[in-house]
Every structure is written in structure tokens, then in C-alpha cells.
Amino acid sequence: MYRIYFKQALQMLKQNPFISIISILGTALAIMMIMTVIVTSEIQNASFAPEVNRDRTLYLHTFTTWDTITNIQNSNSTGIPYSFCKDYILPIKTPELIVETDLCQTIVKPEGSNDIHLLEALGTDADFWELYTFTFVQGKPYSQEEFESGLRAAVLRERTARMLFKDENPIGKSMEVNFLPYRIVGVVKEISPLAKESNAAFWIPYTSLPQYENDIFRIMLLARDKSDFPKIKQEIADVERKYTLANPPLVLDLNGPLEHRHEVLNPGYPHKTKTEHALRVHKRKTVLLFSLLLLVPALNLSGFSLSRLRKRLDEIGIRKAFGARRHVILIHVLFENLITTLIGGAIGLLLSYLAIFSLRRWLLEISADGTIPGQALVSFPVFLAVFAACLLLNLFSAGIPAYRVARMPIVDSLMQNDKK
Amino acid sequence: MAIISLENITKIYRTKEVETVALENVNLEVQQGEFLSIMGPSGCGKSTLLNIAGLLDQPTEGRVILDDIETVAMRNGELARFRNRMLGFVFQSFHLVRSLNVLDNVELPLLYRKSTASERRRRAVEVLTRVGLSHRMKHFPSQLSGGQCQRVAIARALIGAPKIILADEPTGNLDSHMSQEIMDLLFDLNKEGTTIIMVTHDERLAQRTQRVIRFFDGRRIQ
Numbered sequence A: 001m002y003r004i005y006f007k008q009a010l011q012m013l014k015q016n017p018f019i020s021i022i023s024i025l026g027t028a029l030a031i032m033m034i035m036t037v038i039v040t041s042e043i044q045n046a047s048f049a050p051e052v053n054r055d056r057t058l059y060l061h062t063f064t065t066w067d068t069i070t071n072i073q074n075s076n077s078t079g080i081p082y083s084f085c086k087d088y089i090l091p092i093k094t095p096e097l098i099v100e101t102d103l104c105q106t107i108v109k110p111e112g113s114n115d116i117h118l119l120e121a122l123g124t125d126a127d128f129w130e131l132y133t134f135t136f137v138q139g140k141p142y143s144q145e146e147f148e149s150g151l152r153a154a155v156l157r158e159r160t161a162r163m164l165f166k167d168e169n170p171i172g173k174s175m176e177v178n179f180l181p182y183r184i185v186g187v188v189k190e191i192s193p194l195a196k197e198s199n200a201a202f203w204i205p206y207t208s209l210p211q212y213e214n215d216i217f218r219i220m221l222l223a224r225d226k227s228d229f230p231k232i233k234q235e236i237a238d239v240e241r242k243y244t245l246a247n248p249p250l251v252l253d254l255n256g257p258l259e260h261r262h263e264v265l266n267p268g269y270p271h272k273t274k275t276e277h278a279l280r281v282h283k284r285k286t287v288l289l290f291s292l293l294l295l296v297p298a299l300n301l302s303g304f305s306l307s308r309l310r311k312r313l314d315e316i317g318i319r320k321a322f323g324a325r326r327h328v329i330l331i332h333v334l335f336e337n338l339i340t341t342l343i344g345g346a347i348g349l350l351l352s353y354l355a356i357f358s359l360r361r362w363l364l365e366i367s368a369d370g371t372i373p374g375q376a377l378v379s380f381p382v383f384l385a386v387f388a389a390c391l392l393l394n395l396f397s398a399g400i401p402a403y404r405v406a407r408m409p410i411v412d413s414l415m416q417n418d419k420k
Numbered sequence B: 001m002a003i004i005s006l007e008n009i010t011k012i013y014r015t016k017e018v019e020t021v022a023l024e025n026v027n028l029e030v031q032q033g034e035f036l037s038i039m040g041p042s043g044c045g046k047s048t049l050l051n052i053a054g055l056l057d058q059p060t061e062g063r064v065i066l067d068d069i070e071t072v073a074m075r076n077g078e079l080a081r082f083r084n085r086m087l088g089f090v091f092q093s094f095h096l097v098r099s100l101n102v103l104d105n106v107e108l109p110l111l112y113r114k115s116t117a118s119e120r121r122r123r124a125v126e127v128l129t130r131v132g133l134s135h136r137m138k139h140f141p142s143q144l145s146g147g148q149c150q151r152v153a154i155a156r157a158l159i160g161a162p163k164i165i166l167a168d169e170p171t172g173n174l175d176s177h178m179s180q181e182i183m184d185l186l187f188d189l190n191k192e193g194t195t196i197i198m199v200t201h202d203e204r205l206a207q208r209t210q211r212v213i214r215f216f217d218g219r220r221i222q
């Protein structure tokens, strides 16, 4: 039965090439818009070098205490105090790695030059180089021992190395960072600006920073597996409780840990409740956006569906005369329409790849040579999303016309075409 | 035994402006195996009567009894099943599906009952051979002459082995030679026991059938 429906649908596409092409293109453009949005956000969440473990990483960077007596609130959403990290976070057992980073503004003066540069440095631990996979062009990262000894060593990115040392080999050279001498131990390949957590002009052990014990840190918790997330989240909740119990009248809110896909949406609120609310609002906005992206083209396409169906009223009358029930007609029409929609959907997906590739600088802030991670483009979730979008588009665009013609009295359907 | 029995059928079309009485208190009994033709001037209600007898339309008042079954209270689904089993339709303008080839057009009624693809195919070839179109099975309706189209329509009406065939001016769009062919087919079917009601404007065709009834202005006058 569906084989015959399928055959007929193709035949109809052949018999009405103009209207078919228009409605397939309409579908393709609608799917293209939707898929461009989906794939773009999928890429924001996808793992790529050096941030290859985004799907296994949880983030912490908020430290809010509320004094229940004075009602005074103390909050920092950009980092967590060192002593707290050391006493409460580092002892946690479930994560495979716990990485702390400390972003700081520095004044840099390279050896043998009087030029002064203002650069962002990222103070890190040694595990940082395990969590993030940089490609070393020269040298190597600082080791755990070097980190613990507070060695003043620096890893430069290529751009920084060129800027500071021109064409000279920077390895072994030194530079002043905030008036303290550092030795260059490595140079890494340029990284995408999309790698937000690991980005900096250069990297140094945070233990080399004077008074790092008074600094605040971003914390990345790498889970062995995503399934460990609930356990780690529970451990963080326990930490909050433990701190709150030990420090009355203070109540602690760490606002996390957040998974990567939530972290990219987090505007930096001091409280869990606010962040959760923001995420809910975002979800609602997304639903609204997708509804519009689906409904607007669906409305246009439903005009096409209706006019195509109007031409076939006598066919529907005949089918019913010979025993087709209403729901059978409804399913038939929707199935037929779905074929057109899926053809359009496939074309739309290809168009969206094209759009993303040609607009990547603008859509993703990826430099022209920056590659787009393949698994974000061609994956089961992406195809599932296309299919779901097609199904909805089909239902929205053909549903009402199909329902109307299916309910029309037989005599009326048969007569409409006689008059023409 | 009456296979069709219409009792006190009245059909009134109501639109916002006017009320048209298409049929007024019509009674009709058709015996099993009969070939009946209905005549009358345009607009007198012939098609309306045929549609009511064929369960395509509901009377405003009156009872429609087919094969001893009262149909007026039936629900849509039941009516559909009943039509599928009992009735075959032939129309003046053929009403073939443009986007289906001859075979698929003929198989259409069997799609709506339990049947396998091979069974449908076998039956379709059988009835198409019977109407003399076995060499046109892969053609589309637009590639056929009017007479051929009507033969396809008859094959379609035939494939479900209905007890009754209702034909509304089946030769209305055909020249006299083709009309003869179609009539011969209908007579053959009738000889095999199918009850046929045919609406026609052609007095000579009507005279060849067993019984002619005449309508005028929504009323049966003979």
C-alpha cells in the first residue's frame, strides 16, 4: 500500500514539475535555516583540539556566600578562592582530573628588548596540559614537579612567540612577566578562538605567581565518563553543605558544576536559582525560535499543499466512494507530503553545510583555516533533527489541508472537479 | 427479493439563500439482478437519487435498505466498508486518478480491504482483460481515449465483485460507437447477476434495459 503511495507521489512530482520544485525548494530553505541554527550550536558544544574533552568536563567558577544574620552577600562569579579549592575541591575523588586556571593581565618585556606588551596569561597547573591537547611546535609543557616548585616557566602560542621574539628561536630565552624573569619552555600551534577555556597569549604555572594563594580560580572537573556527572555533582553539593556547616552563619552557593552546553549559555550569575532560570528562559526562547522557523514556512507550504489537494478532490472522492475511510485518506496525504518534505530536507541539510562552511568566519568566529569538527556535521543526532524537523514541517503544512479534504462529503469532492 | 429499497426519500439542499428540493418522497425497489435505467430532464434529481442509493450521500428523510440492511443510521466507517463490499461506481467523467497507471487505478478498491499485492495484481489483470484493455495496463489515463477510460472505470467498479453497480450517465461523454461497447459490457455484467442502475439521457439505450423509470422535478412519474 505504501509502495503504491510512494509510486504515486513520485508520479505527481513528475506531472507537476513547477509546483513540486517550488515546494521542495521551500522545504529545503526552511530545513536549511533550522539546520544552520542546530549545527552552529552543535559546533559550540562539540569537542575539538585543544578542548577535546568538553563532553566530559564540568565547570566551576562561582563562589557566593550569604550571611544569614547580616543578610550580606558576597559573590564572585569569575573564580573560586585558592584555599577553598585546596581544602574542599581537590580532595574530591570521582573526577579523573581537576584543573585550576587563573587568568591574569600581565606586562611582558622580552629579553633584549625594551618593548612592553600587555598580554593575557593563563596560570595553570600541570594537569592543564593533559585536559587540553595542544600541539607543541617546539619544547614541551612544564611538568608536575616544575609546577609544584613554582618554576617560572612559560609556554607561548605561535602568535605571541612571533610578536615577542620575531624570527628568533624563543626556546630557552627569557622574558619579564610583571617584572619577574620567566624562561620560555615551549611554543604551541595557534588555537581556535572557539576554545574559550584554554585560550591565552601564553601559559605559566600559577604557582609562579606571587601570592597565588590569594587568587581565584576557574575549575574544570574531567569525568572519566559522562555517567559520572551525577556523582560529581553530588560531591560538589556535599562540599557546599560541608562548608556551610563549618562556617556558620555563611551559606555557600557554588552555582555548579555546569556541563559544557550549559556553561556556554551561563552569563555569570552568582546563584544556582538565577542560572537555572536563565537556562529555562533560553530553552523557551529556543523552542520559540524553532517554532517560528517551522511555522512560518509551514504556513507558506500549506498553501501549496491545499492547492495541490484541491486539484485532486475527485480522486479523494473516488477513494472514499470505493471504501477509503477518512483516517486512511489523512495518512495517505501526509505520507505523500512527507516524501516531498524529506527530499527537501535532504537538500536543505546539504545547503546548511554549505552555508556553515562559507559563513564560518561570521557564524563561528573560526579563522579561514580553522577546521569544523566533522562529527558536529554528520552525526546521528543531526540526521534525527532533520527528520524530526521534516516530520513537524509536514504535519504543520499538510495537516490542516489534509484534514479538511478528508472530511469533505464525497458528493462535494466529486462535484468540485466536474465544474472545472 | 429487492436488493435496493428506497422508502419515502426526500432530499433537500439548503444553502444560505435557497432551499432546493432535489427529491420529494421517492419510493423505489430494485430486484436482485435487475438492469434499471433512470431518465428525466436535467436537474430532476437523478444523480441525487443514485448517490443516495450508493451511500455517497444521505437523504434528508426516508430509509435506504440495501441487501436487507438498514443503512441510514450507519456510521462513516461502516458505510465505507459497505460501499467497498457491495457497490461499484461508474461516472460520466470517469474520475480516474491521473497520477496512477491503469493497473493501479483498477486496483484502488482492493487497497481498502484485506488483500495482498499479488492478489490485487491478479484480479486487476483479470478484469482489465475482461474489458479488453490488457494491452494498456501501464498507460496513464491521459494516454487513453474516452472509451478506454470508461472501460478502465468499469474494470475498477468490477474488481471488488460488487453486487450492485451504479452508473451515472456512463456513456454521456462518449460517441455512439463507444457507447455501444460500454453498454455491451454492462449487459454482460448484468447477465452474470450484477444488479445495475444506470442514469441516461439516451432513450434508445434506456429501452434496451429491463425497466425504465422517469423523474420530473424531484418526483418519480413512472
Ligand SMILES: Nc1ncnc2c1ncn2[C@@H]1O[C@H](COP(=O)(O)OP(=O)(O)OP(=O)(O)O)[C@@H](O)[C@H]1O
Binding pocket: B013, B014, B015, B020, B021, B022, B040, B041, B042, B043, B044, B045, B046, B047, B048, B049
Ligand atoms: N450540492 C448541492 N447543493 C445544492 N443543490 C444541489 C446540490 N446538488 C444538486 N443540487 C440540486 O438538486 C437538483 C437535482 O440535481 P441532480 O444533480 O440530482 O440532477 P440530475 O437529474 O442529475 O441532472 P443532470 O441530468 O443535469 O445530471 C438540482 O436542482 C440541483 O441544482
Ligand SMILES: [Mg+2]
Binding pocket: B046, B047, B048, B168
Ligand atoms: Mg446528474
